[in-house]
Amino acid sequence: MKVEELSFRTLHTRLGDFHLITCERGLTYAAWAISPELQEFVSAHKSGPTAQAYADAAERQLTDYLSGDLQEFSLPLVVEGTSFQRAVWDALCQIPYGETWSYRDVATHIGKPLAVRAVGQANRANGIAVVIPCHRVIGSSGALVGYAGSATDIKEQLLNIERPSAIVNG
Incomplete structure (x- = not known):
């Protein structure tokens, strides 16, 4: 082998x-x-x-x-996960730079509108942070929740990098 x-x-x-x-x-x-x-x-x-x-x-x-000079990554990604996790991660990659989606938005996007908690779990299992932009997913209230344990300050700083064109959907 x-x-x-x-x-x-x-x-x-x-x-x-x-x-x-x-x-x-x-x-x-x-x-x-x-x-x-x-x-x-x-x-x-x-x-x-x-x-x-x-x-x-x-x-x-x-x-x-x-440094704010790149909006889209062009790296081949090697990810392992369930088909549901992969669907969530694919959806995360479709969130445009500078925008945020709620967990409900992601669940709806993948055709599983009731799977909000499962989307949160898949987001947490993302092993390629930033490149698969889980930091762009926020609570439905607009709160910065669920990033790298309790590191919402990092999530906020990543969103601030993208802020000049930030649009919040919800």
Whole structure:
């Protein structure tokens, strides 16, 4: 069995450390936190040129996004999840830069208007933060809820990056 090459990188941003894992197929993890076990697992794998190239591209694009110079990512994403989670994550990628949708909006968009809580759970399970823009999902009251545990300050700062064209749907 072939073991896929992996690359681990930590970006030191003004919002805090942001961790990336890439493989030879694209970006597979992007988050503000990483468990020691996951970091150890990735470190135990060989890092090859393709994974490094994707890490370089992810770092460039995230840096450009965080400085307000990029609105749309063009990275191949390697995500694993249930068909419902993948539908939610696909919907998140359809939320335009500068806009926010409620959890209900996302549920309606995927044709499951009663699945608001399940959308929240799928949003929480998103392993590629920022690139799959779960920060653009807000409570129906407009409250900034449910981002990276209780890190709504990061969610607010990400939305502020996009604020010049921000429109709230609801």
